[in-house]
Amino acid sequence: MTQRSNTVFVACAAFVLATAVATGWTQPAAAGKGARVDKTKFGTTKDGQAVDLYTLTNANGIVARVMTYGALLTELHVPDRTGQMADVVLGFKTLEAYEGGHPYFGATIGRVANRIAKGKFRLEGREYTLATNNGPNHLHGGVRGFDKRVWRAQTVPATGGAAVKFTYTSADMEEGYPGTLTATVVYTLTNSNELRFDYTATTDKATPINLTNHSYFNLAGDGAGTILGHELMIMADRFTPVDDTLIPTGEIAGVRGTVMDFNRSTPIGARIAQVPGPAPGGYDHNYVLTHGGGVLAMSATVREPSSGRVLDVLTSEPGVQLYTGNFLDGTLTGKAGVAYTQHSGFCLETQHFPDAINHPNFPSVVLQPGKTFKSTTVYRFSAR
Numbered sequence: 001m002t003q004r005s006n007t008v009f010v011a012c013a014a015f016v017l018a019t020a021v022a023t024g025w026t027q028p029a030a031a032g033k034g035a036r037v038d039k040t041k042f043g044t045t046k047d048g049q050a051v052d053l054y055t056l057t058n059a060n061g062i063v064a065r066v067m068t069y070g071a072l073l074t075e076l077h078v079p080d081r082t083g084q085m086a087d088v089v090l091g092f093k094t095l096e097a098y099e100g101g102h103p104y105f106g107a108t109i110g111r112v113a114n115r116i117a118k119g120k121f122r123l124e125g126r127e128y129t130l131a132t133n134n135g136p137n138h139l140h141g142g143v144r145g146f147d148k149r150v151w152r153a154q155t156v157p158a159t160g161g162a163a164v165k166f167t168y169t170s171a172d173m174e175e176g177y178p179g180t181l182t183a184t185v186v187y188t189l190t191n192s193n194e195l196r197f198d199y200t201a202t203t204d205k206a207t208p209i210n211l212t213n214h215s216y217f218n219l220a221g222d223g224a225g226t227i228l229g230h231e232l233m234i235m236a237d238r239f240t241p242v243d244d245t246l247i248p249t250g251e252i253a254g255v256r257g258t259v260m261d262f263n264r265s266t267p268i269g270a271r272i273a274q275v276p277g278p279a280p281g282g283y284d285h286n287y288v289l290t291h292g293g294g295v296l297a298m299s300a301t302v303r304e305p306s307s308g309r310v311l312d313v314l315t316s317e318p319g320v321q322l323y324t325g326n327f328l329d330g331t332l333t334g335k336a337g338v339a340y341t342q343h344s345g346f347c348l349e350t351q352h353f354p355d356a357i358n359h360p361n362f363p364s365v366v367l368q369p370g371k372t373f374k375s376t377t378v379y380r381f382s383a384r
């Protein structure tokens with residue numbers, strides 16, 4: 001490098017650094033080409049904790065925003081087949097709205113996603129009692145699950161994308177669960193238009209664990225009506241039937257020839273009125289993925305016909321909960337100023353099966369000390 005270019009380089013570097021300090025944004029040295037991470041303040045919780053918002057931008061201009069409260073995806077802007085961007089996840093503009101209560105929009109769910117019957121389980125000879133925050137059952141980690149905690153965050157190197165790592169340490173007996181558990185989730189927005197979630201957890205006592213992301217999607221855009229016209233394919237031959245309180249009966253039943261069958265791409269609304277189960281109706285079921293879990297594999301595809309936006313779901317989990325926003329009743333108004341009525345969004349929550357801790361025939365959710373829980377899910381976007 002010549003003396004002059006050296007000076008220019010140093011001056012540029014100093015300018016970039018000064019700008020970074022002034023605006024509060026940070027760029028990890030190893031972020032993929034054209035990708036970056038910006039950090040801003042999102043708000044302060046009612047109990048005085050500062051909450052940051054991380055904006056991940058990839059080389060193609062796709063933007064994902066994740067806040068430290070709930071390690072929660074607040075926005076995700078992806079293009080349609082003409083390049084038009086839209087925010088395709090449900091959520092709010094302010095922290096106050098999130099703290100006001102909502103059905104897990106965009107949140108990281110733990111310590112155990114989905115339901116545990118009557119909030120009770122036995123593990124290593126002891127009975128544990130958790131909060132029953134969903135009728136007679138425990139749901140999504142309890143009264144104050146991981147979705148309502150402020151996570152620590154740091155940008156991490158990512159080749160071919162931008163990444164932020166969130167960490168939360170859950171105390172022994174928090175929400176009734178045994179063991180001090182440290183959970184991490186790395187959100188990576190890749191230059192291949194994937195939003196990737198890599199989860200890990202370690203514990204000092206045996207404990208159940210089941211982590212997921214609870215984003216509600218509307219591929220036509222947040223606030224753009226119902227998702228009933230979205231075409232869905234789930235690569236699953238079987239599902240776990242539930243009782244009236246949405247607890248699996250323990251049976252693993254076939255889907256072929258029933259309204260549960262999404263092996264061929266079918267509009268979500270085509271048979272939704274015939275889905276058996278408690279009112280208000282719709283899909284709220286765990287599919288047993290044909291690939292069986294353990295390695296990251298294609299699991300589901302959703303296409304919205306008017307925009308052409310496509311979401312592919314890949315996961316290393318053995319199951320996925322299809323939830324069609326059945327309980328949305330118009331009382332919450334989202335970012336676009338539109339009330340969220342029934343079926344305004346759908347979720348594909350990758351997971352171990354609901355109430356697995358009470359079903360020896362389901363894949364185990366028990367994490368032992370000395371072992372590391374690992375799980376990966378990818379939401380991949382395209383348009384056609």
Ligand code: GLA
Pocket residue numbers: 103104114139246284321323327347349
């Ligand atoms: C999960 C459950 C649903 C519902 C939503 C949140 O997906 O399976 O029954 O509780 O969360 O409203």
